[in-house]
Structures are given as C-alpha cells and as structure tokens.
Amino acid sequence: MTDPKFYQLTRTERLAWLVAHEQLSAEDAAFLAQQQPLSDEIAGSMIENQIGQYQLPIGVVQDVVVNGQTYQVPMVVEEPSVIAAANNAAKMVRLNGGFQTHQQQRTMLGEVVLTDLPDLKVAQNWVLANQDLLMRVAQAAHPSIVKRGGGLQAIKVTVVDQTFLKLALTIDTQEAMGANIVNTICEAIAREVQSDLGGTILLSVLTNAAFGAVTVATVTLEPATLATKQLAGEIVAQRIVQATRFAQVDLPRAATHNKGIMNGVDAVVLATGNDWRAIEAGAHSYAAQSGQYQPLTSWQLAADGRLVGRIEIPLPIGMVGGSIGILPAVQVAHRLLKVTNACELAGVIAAIGLGQNLAALRALVSDGIQKGHMALQAKSLAIAVGATETEIEPLVAQLTQAKHLNTATATAFLAQLRHNNE
Incomplete structure (x- = not known):
C-alpha cells in the first residue's frame, strides 16, 4: 500500500x-x-x-x-x-x-503634483536646476533609509495637461514595501517646491503603478x-x-x-x-x-x-x-x-x-475548468451542510456524480447516508 x-x-x-x-x-x-x-x-x-x-x-x-x-x-x-x-x-x-x-530593479515611485503656478515652464526649469537641493531635502526627510543604502534616486519633472506640475520621484525602499517612506519624502519635497515656487500642493503620495519593481x-x-x-x-x-x-x-x-x-x-x-x-x-x-x-x-x-x-x-x-x-x-x-x-x-x-x-x-x-473545481466545491459543500469527518468522503463521492451540486442536494444525500448507516 x-x-x-x-x-x-x-x-x-x-x-x-x-x-x-x-x-x-x-x-x-x-x-x-x-x-x-x-x-x-x-x-x-x-x-x-x-x-x-x-x-x-x-x-x-x-x-x-x-x-x-x-x-x-x-x-x-x-x-x-x-x-x-x-x-x-x-x-x-x-x-x-x-x-x-x-x-x-526594485524601486517605488512617488508623485508630487502642484497647481496654480504662474508659469509652468519656469517651474519645470527650476526643478531641473535644483535637483541637488531636492535630493538633500529627501535625505533629511528620511535619513534612516539613506543609511541602509536607499532613498531618493531620481526626479523627473513634467507638465501635465497644461495645468499640473508633476515630479515623479524614484525611491529605493530597500527591504520594505515602502509606502510610508515614499510618502514622507514626497511630502517634504512638495513643501520645498511650494516654498520656492508658490502654487498649491494638490497631492504628494506614492503611486501603486510600481513599474520600477x-x-x-x-x-x-x-x-x-x-x-x-x-x-x-x-x-x-x-x-x-x-x-x-x-x-x-x-x-x-x-x-x-x-x-x-x-x-x-x-x-x-x-x-x-x-x-x-x-x-x-x-x-x-x-x-x-x-x-x-x-x-x-x-x-x-x-x-x-x-x-x-x-x-x-x-x-x-x-x-x-x-x-x-x-x-x-x-x-x-x-x-x-x-x-x-x-x-x-x-x-x-x-x-x-x-x-x-x-x-x-x-x-x-482540456477537461474544462469545472471538473477540478466541482470536486473541491463538493467537499466544501459537504462540510457546509454538517458532514462529519467520516461522512465527508462518501458524501463527496455522491455529490461529484450529482446532476445538481447545491445545498439541497447535499442535505438530501447526507440524510440518506445517515439513514443507511443506522
């Protein structure tokens, strides 16, 4: 055996x-x-x-x-x-x-978005010219991730729909999923950009479009x-x-x-x-x-x-x-x-x-999805209608041959099984 x-x-x-x-x-x-x-x-x-x-x-x-x-x-x-x-x-x-x-690679992406800026092109050029400043801001915002070898890796700035200034932040979060790390860095950079350029911070948060991972x-x-x-x-x-x-x-x-x-x-x-x-x-x-x-x-x-x-x-x-x-x-x-x-x-x-x-x-x-599904569903159904450990196997054998696999059928089969075992 x-x-x-x-x-x-x-x-x-x-x-x-x-x-x-x-x-x-x-x-x-x-x-x-x-x-x-x-x-x-x-x-x-x-x-x-x-x-x-x-x-x-x-x-x-x-x-x-x-x-x-x-x-x-x-x-x-x-x-x-x-x-x-x-x-x-x-x-x-x-x-x-x-x-x-x-x-x-294994990086997360954060988005900082500002609106109500007087000149989006000037704002975009400012970000490009102040990359080092923003890197330092990010390091100060979350120094522990920097010590572990992570932190802000790159900043990409774009104008979206002629309305929004968007900073896409690539951040190495090391062994953490990193939502809190990304959000902390995003918020610090958003405040820095706003303090220099004005405008309104619309949002500063990670994106779950984690295409860097x-x-x-x-x-x-x-x-x-x-x-x-x-x-x-x-x-x-x-x-x-x-x-x-x-x-x-x-x-x-x-x-x-x-x-x-x-x-x-x-x-x-x-x-x-x-x-x-x-x-x-x-x-x-x-x-x-x-x-x-x-x-x-x-x-x-x-x-x-x-x-x-x-x-x-x-x-x-x-x-x-x-x-x-x-x-x-x-x-x-x-x-x-x-x-x-x-x-x-x-x-x-x-x-x-x-x-x-x-x-x-x-x-x-090949066989269709239901063949395997139904065998396992039959076991769940047997348990749901109250079959004991010794009753599950014979009840499942009956259910897998049944025309209709539902609670009524399982209940009837279980009652018959118990009657036969009396």
Whole structure:
C-alpha cells in the first residue's frame, strides 16, 4: 500500500510531516495547531473600530522550484481549487527544471503634483536646476533609509495637461514595501517646491503603478508533461498558446486570465503580510499600460516544440514593516518559506502566478475548468451542510456524480447516508 499523499493527510499529520522534513519548527507547528486568534491589543492596534477577527485557512504549495531552490510556499485563500491548482503546476514545472525569475530593479515611485503656478515652464526649469537641493531635502526627510543604502534616486519633472506640475520621484525602499517612506519624502519635497515656487500642493503620495519593481518569471515545458487522459501534450500546448492569443485581443477574457494569475499571487502576498490591494492595483495598471488591457503572461511554442511561459508583474513586496512584524502567523509563514530578501520573495510570488496561469489554461483547454473545481466545491459543500469527518468522503463521492451540486442536494444525500448507516 502506498503512503497517502500530502493533501490526503489530516491537518495534524501535515504539520507533523513538515516538522519531520524540517520545513517547520516544532514551535511553529504547535502555534498553527493551536489556532489562536490575535489578542485584542494587537488586533485593535492594527485597525480602527475593531470588533472581531475574520479567519481564513493557511495552506502550502509543496516543492516549488525557483532558480534551483525548492520552496514550501504558504497561501491564504478561501477558494478550494487555488492551492490544488498551484500544487499541480508546481509538479509539472519540477519535471521541467523549475521556474527562472529575476527582478532587474526594485524601486517605488512617488508623485508630487502642484497647481496654480504662474508659469509652468519656469517651474519645470527650476526643478531641473535644483535637483541637488531636492535630493538633500529627501535625505533629511528620511535619513534612516539613506543609511541602509536607499532613498531618493531620481526626479523627473513634467507638465501635465497644461495645468499640473508633476515630479515623479524614484525611491529605493530597500527591504520594505515602502509606502510610508515614499510618502514622507514626497511630502517634504512638495513643501520645498511650494516654498520656492508658490502654487498649491494638490497631492504628494506614492503611486501603486510600481513599474520600477517588475519581476519576471519564465518556464519551459516539454509538451508530454501537459498531456491529459484525452489529449496529447502537443495539442494541449498549442491550445494554451491559442488561449493566450485570444486573451490578447479580447478584453473580457484578458480580465479573467489575469484574475486567475492573481488567485495565486494574492494568496502568497496575504500569507506573507504584504499589501494585496497594492499588488492588485500595480498588476492591473501594468496590464493596461499600452492603452489596451493585456494578459500578464505570454505562452509560445519554441522551435523545438517546447512550451515557453513568461510573466511580467510589478511586485513591490516587503520583508519588513506593515503587519509583517506584528502578526505571528505571518512570521511563521516567512519561516516556512525561508526567503532571505524581498527580491527573492517577489520571484517566488511571480512563479506562483505563472504556475497558477499554467494550471488554469491547461484545465480550460482540456477537461474544462469545472471538473477540478466541482470536486473541491463538493467537499466544501459537504462540510457546509454538517458532514462529519467520516461522512465527508462518501458524501463527496455522491455529490461529484450529482446532476445538481447545491445545498439541497447535499442535505438530501447526507440524510440518506445517515439513514443507511443506522
């Protein structure tokens, strides 16, 4: 008899497996097993008007190979099929040498905008002539980031719509996502410019169009890896390419294509204590930068017939700051993941996004998306109608064969199951 697969283990058995394989410490496993909520003191300090806590499950994608390293990737998500799809993709990619990722630079962008200036051209020339002054202002505004090797790197000044003077500030935030760093520097520079030029400060804040933190992940797959019971791998690969091409010319499909990517990206971002809303804003603005909303991934057939996938996505991820140092579960997630810097973490997240896209496209162009979804939805439905641990498996087996998968059907099947077991 073969050993059960990881997903077939109980939660207690999974935690024990991770400890035995040195992926989690015994202390971290014990913490996860306890399911302790945050103290009111911590929860109340994180948000305003705190009235309770909202919990989501933490899962793991096993053995994700990125740049030759193997990671256990934590994900926080409510959708049953997301982690299953990510694990499926991770397995296919492992058989093909893993993901390759890189991030050429890691900077954030801030915007300082002034209005009501008497002469926009004169104001623009003043900024160009006083770059050194503004650099010193930025350094004085946030000296600690300068000591760590970061801070303001460049200033670009433009006139927008013959109305606004805009200063675009490129800022190195080091290991932090850096919203507070950027905003502090923006506000200091805005005050300095206004004191010299007059006008009205309209806004001074970071932009979540974080195009200075774009991460690239790629993968090359042998078509045989993609084969299903019904279709040869070569056909699946060709259809994945066609489906991506369709997303390039059809906006409704592009939106859903990218949503599937973000299923995986957001789940890891949330697990690691980062700002998933900022990541969403950056990703979708990047997808629309040409003026036509585009898929974040591309899939092509190489000359040798292999399938080549690529994702480009802004990932201004932090390793420090925000909720990362506050939430115990986030700290456990980082220790499980074992990344050492923000660039490495961004690479893992990009790989998960590309893998999520691969799994979704493969399902769409072969068996259809519902086959895998419904099996997992059936389990959630079984739990929702009150099935016990011993009842879940036989109830799911019935539900996956049912014509209509809904609460009424699940309730009726559960009642019949219990009647048969009396």
